[in-house]
Amino acid sequence: xxxxxxxxxxxxxxxxxxxxxxxxxxxxxxxxxxxxxxxxxxxxxxxxxxxxxxxxxxxxxxxxxxxxxxxxxxxxxxxxxxxxxxxxxxxxxxxxxxxxxxxxxxxxxxxxxxxxxxxxxxxxxxxxxxxxxxxxxxxxxxxxxxxxxxxxxxxxxxxxxxxxxxxxxxxxxxxxxxxxxxxxxxxxxxxxxxxxxxxxxxxxxxxxxxxxxxxxxxxxxxxxxxxxxxxxxxxxxxxxxxxxxxxxxxxxxxxxxxxxxxxxxxxxxxxxxxxxxxxxxxxxxxxxxxxxxxxxxxxxxxxxxxxxxxxxxxxxxxxxxxxxxxxxxxxxxxxxxxxxxxxxxxxxx
Amino acid sequence: xxxxxxxxxxxxxxxxxxxxxxxxxxxxxxxxxxxxxxxxxxxxxxxxxxxxxxxxxxxxxxxxxxxxxxxxxxxxxxxxxxxxxxxxxxxxxxxxxxxxxxxxxxxxxxxxxxxxxxxxxxxxxxxxxxxxxxxxxxxxxxxxxxxxxxxxxxxxxxxxxxxxxxxxxxxxxxxxxxxxxxxxxxxxxxxxxxxxxxxxxxxxxxxxxxxxxxxxxxxxxxxxxxxxxxxxxxxxxxxxxxxxxxxxxxxxxxxxxxxxxxxxxxxxxxxxxxxxxxxxxxxxxxxxxxxxxxxxxxxxxxxxxxxxxxxxxxxxxxxxxx
Amino acid sequence: xxxxxxxxxxxxxxxxxxxxxxxxxxxxxxxxxxxxxxxxxxxxxxxxxxxxxxxxxxxxxxxxxxxxxxxxxxxxxxxxxxxxxxxxxxxxxxxxxxxxxxxxxxxxxxxxxxxxxxxxxxxxxxxxxxxxxxxxxxxxxxxxxxxxxxxxxxxxxxxxxxxxxxxxxxxxxxxxxxxxxxxxxxxxxxxxxxxxxxxxxxxxxxxxxxxxxxxxxxxxxxxxxxxxxxxxxxxxxxxxxxxxxxxxxxxxxxxxxxxxxxxxxxxxxxxxxxxxxxxxxxxxxxxxxxx
Numbered sequence: 001x002x003x004x005x006x007x008x009x010x011x012x013x014x015x016x017x018x019x020x021x022x023x024x025x026x027x028x029x030x031x032x033x034x035x036x037x038x039x040x041x042x043x044x045x046x047x048x049x050x051x052x053x054x055x056x057x058x059x060x061x062x063x064x065x066x067x068x069x070x071x072x073x074x075x076x077x078x079x080x081x082x083x084x085x086x087x088x089x090x091x092x093x094x095x096x097x098x099x100x101x102x103x104x105x106x107x108x109x110x111x112x113x114x115x116x117x118x119x120x121x122x123x124x125x126x127x128x129x130x131x132x133x134x135x136x137x138x139x140x141x142x143x144x145x146x147x148x149x150x151x152x153x154x155x156x157x158x159x160x161x162x163x164x165x166x167x168x169x170x171x172x173x174x175x176x177x178x179x180x181x182x183x184x185x186x187x188x189x190x191x192x193x194x195x196x197x198x199x200x201x202x203x204x205x206x207x208x209x210x211x212x213x214x215x216x217x218x219x220x221x222x223x224x225x226x227x228x229x230x231x232x233x234x235x236x237x238x239x240x241x242x243x244x245x246x247x248x249x250x251x252x253x254x255x256x257x258x259x260x261x262x263x264x265x266x267x268x269x270x271x272x273x274x275x276x277x278x279x280x281x282x283x284x285x286x287x288x289x290x291x292x293x294x295x296x297x298x299x300x301x302x303x304x305x306x307x308x309x310x311x312x313x314x315x316x317x318x319x320x321x322x323x324x325x326x327x328x329x330x331x332x333x334x335x336x337x338x339x340x341x342x343x344x345x346x347x348x349x
Numbered sequence: 350x351x352x353x354x355x356x357x358x359x360x361x362x363x364x365x366x367x368x369x370x371x372x373x374x375x376x377x378x379x380x381x382x383x384x385x386x387x388x389x390x391x392x393x394x395x396x397x398x399x400x401x402x403x404x405x406x407x408x409x410x411x412x413x414x415x416x417x418x419x420x421x422x423x424x425x426x427x428x429x430x431x432x433x434x435x436x437x438x439x440x441x442x443x444x445x446x447x448x449x450x451x452x453x454x455x456x457x458x459x460x461x462x463x464x465x466x467x468x469x470x471x472x473x474x475x476x477x478x479x480x481x482x483x484x485x486x487x488x489x490x491x492x493x494x495x496x497x498x499x500x501x502x503x504x505x506x507x508x509x510x511x512x513x514x515x516x517x518x519x520x521x522x523x524x525x526x527x528x529x530x531x532x533x534x535x536x537x538x539x540x541x542x543x544x545x546x547x548x549x550x551x552x553x554x555x556x557x558x559x560x561x562x563x564x565x566x567x568x569x570x571x572x573x574x575x576x577x578x579x580x581x582x583x584x585x586x587x588x589x590x591x592x593x594x595x596x597x598x599x600x601x602x603x604x605x606x607x608x609x610x611x612x613x614x615x616x617x618x619x620x621x622x623x624x625x626x627x628x629x630x631x632x633x634x635x636x637x638x639x640x641x642x643x644x645x646x647x648x649x650x651x652x653x654x655x656x657x658x659x660x661x662x663x664x665x666x667x668x669x670x671x
Numbered sequence: 672x673x674x675x676x677x678x679x680x681x682x683x684x685x686x687x688x689x690x691x692x693x694x695x696x697x698x699x700x701x702x703x704x705x706x707x708x709x710x711x712x713x714x715x716x717x718x719x720x721x722x723x724x725x726x727x728x729x730x731x732x733x734x735x736x737x738x739x740x741x742x743x744x745x746x747x748x749x750x751x752x753x754x755x756x757x758x759x760x761x762x763x764x765x766x767x768x769x770x771x772x773x774x775x776x777x778x779x780x781x782x783x784x785x786x787x788x789x790x791x792x793x794x795x796x797x798x799x800x801x802x803x804x805x806x807x808x809x810x811x812x813x814x815x816x817x818x819x820x821x822x823x824x825x826x827x828x829x830x831x832x833x834x835x836x837x838x839x840x841x842x843x844x845x846x847x848x849x850x851x852x853x854x855x856x857x858x859x860x861x862x863x864x865x866x867x868x869x870x871x872x873x874x875x876x877x878x879x880x881x882x883x884x885x886x887x888x889x890x891x892x893x894x895x896x897x898x899x900x901x902x903x904x905x906x907x908x909x910x911x912x913x914x915x916x917x918x919x920x921x922x923x924x925x926x927x928x929x930x931x932x933x934x935x936x937x938x939x940x941x942x943x944x945x946x947x948x949x950x951x952x953x954x955x956x957x958x959x960x961x962x
Binding site: 058059060172173174175202203204205206207229230231232269270272273274275276278283284285286287288290291 | 401402403508509510511538539540541542543544546547550565566567568569571572605606609610627
Binding site for chain 3: 414415416439440443444447448450451452455456457458459460461465466469470472473474516519523
């Protein structure tokens, strides 16, 4: 319920039509210049102000690389070969090192799967968060220290005055993730990128962290890009969901539409897997085979080899030979599948 | 799901395992990782063991496969006390009990071809000659749904799901009777989880396995297990048949875990609402009921006295109000 | 039906074939290529040296002593009138062979002691590591002088002297690596599956540790050659009149102003040989760490 209310709230307060982050036709390749292999091919993604977008896909689908592209933090072997990335109107790909520092420090915050690995074990936790405040905000030592305590309280760390002086080993996974969130929030970013923020955490803590992220986004009118392999977990939180497969978005739309009426067979399978649904024979619904990456398929729908309907579909020939476009199926709900009929022929539920 | 339990195949009583505390400040003290845990599994049964990280569930796995020795307590597997086994007797135990690891990337030697990894246990137990061993390995690869080409592959040439199949194949290659699975799917994508769980169910039937499924995810154990034990801070706090546990959870911790794991519920504010904070350090377990600090129903009694627990009851809960 | 659903990967063998976690970039570091080329050159010279040499390197001709380079003697002659080029062509064998033999022995000994020490722990580990501490504080040259005094000069003595001290850094490295590898889940798996200690050490730990160890062996090769040279320089290595690069430098020292080439040429030869092997070691560790 609360998700829906917040969605409406945000829409009404929605700022200009210009999206906060716009990724257009992004191509990323990995490898040395001579033998680069594509991992992202023609990725499009928009995040509007104070919107929560979930980017979902299996490992190797390119979801993390998409996020890293947005801040130009790709590993050295990966390279953006084509595309445009605009953040708040500015061209990210044309930015110099100083502009990028400003972008990463002040406008976009990031948190990752392994919070403990992101903390320096020899340095007090509070000092690590204060450091970025002093650098990017120019706060004095005392002011930064006070602000860190405030931030720790905000992200729900008990006894923040004492905890800022602790070293990282004294923090559990969930608490360390809260510290990372506090650090990311310290700069008051417009966009927070959370790459599998709860995958390494216990179930009870997962819910707490997701709730915290949701709250903070709502309060700060901050956008959130939530990356995960588990559609069921993130979709509850998101306004919009984009599902990635082998380097491309294969379905996107409002979270509720995708959860209740997924159009792409891959999305459907992901939801059923996530919920551990059983089929008629009492077996857990499973996606056959393993994910292929963008570099392995040159023609046809990328999901075709694993697709249950491609085999029996009247579109079978298309499935094997041509890749479908991301077609509208209802409003802003789009899917990349030959079996998806356009809106007009659709019987609305 | 499976026939009614006959005699217990695994019978563990009052297992205790402590580790030296890390850090110089706490030197000399010991962490009670597993504190008087009793478990029994009937032949052919699937028992689930759930709890948050640090609750001691992986330590239980280590004790049952004799990776570690318990400080005290009795563990009988197929009628044999395993604590003091050595030499040939220990090798015999290895053929009865095996472990499936959590992280398939870590559980296989990155420089060893998968075929050799699978063959190593056969060699260690003197089973067959070269040709026979290779045939057994190829058979087992087929059982877990992999083709012959995997025999010559290195781990880095496979995906996580494929490697987890290899890890399962290796655990089964000695034809064990009890398979302990320590979070077999938590390192995998959601899309691969069902594949691996289906495979485990199939193999259980084909090989007549007895399974201990360890997981932090109640959804996973609910789908697979006959009975479920919930662990908190080194103790079992609730033990019941799976359906009964979900229909009628008696311990507040179980209730909180169930609420938290139903994340598909779009109303996020309800999920995990019952549970505050995180488990306390096992170095200083709370007095009385160990859960009282996080329990929404705790009363003064809970801080003072430790609730009793009868592991032989059909539905047991370690709570004063159960 | 049940089985088919459990066999999804078999259904897609060709497709999953290339599903490597990461593409394999086996492109070697440039130092590896450069080092290997240089080493091949050095090896050719060392092997064919005696046939390439225009003169007998030990024949003296005092009337021609300390001649500058000429048509007949490309690099001139030394203080006893011997052809410098000929001596250079045959003079490397000794140091290179000694360095290679001692390093091989040191690697084998050090790796075994280090790995066993790490696996056993406790008293064995303590004794092994304290011996390393003790031996590592002895300079190689002092040990060599002592042993030469005791056993007389010769190949055997030198190899013994250099190996006694030489295995210690390898033992330390191997122990560190083995402790790290020993903590991996696949070692636990091997133990639970009942694999023998021997199997775990030989098939799991050593193959996973050998990369950094061999890189270190190559990196130390140059250092070893120079030590051998140093020993020859103070007269503990090869005995005159046989040619050796370091001994040549030592003998030429009094004439360094009149005939600098006498020192520069063997010095350069030592430098290039050491450099080639060091580059290979550097390249190996760079290529290895990229993976």
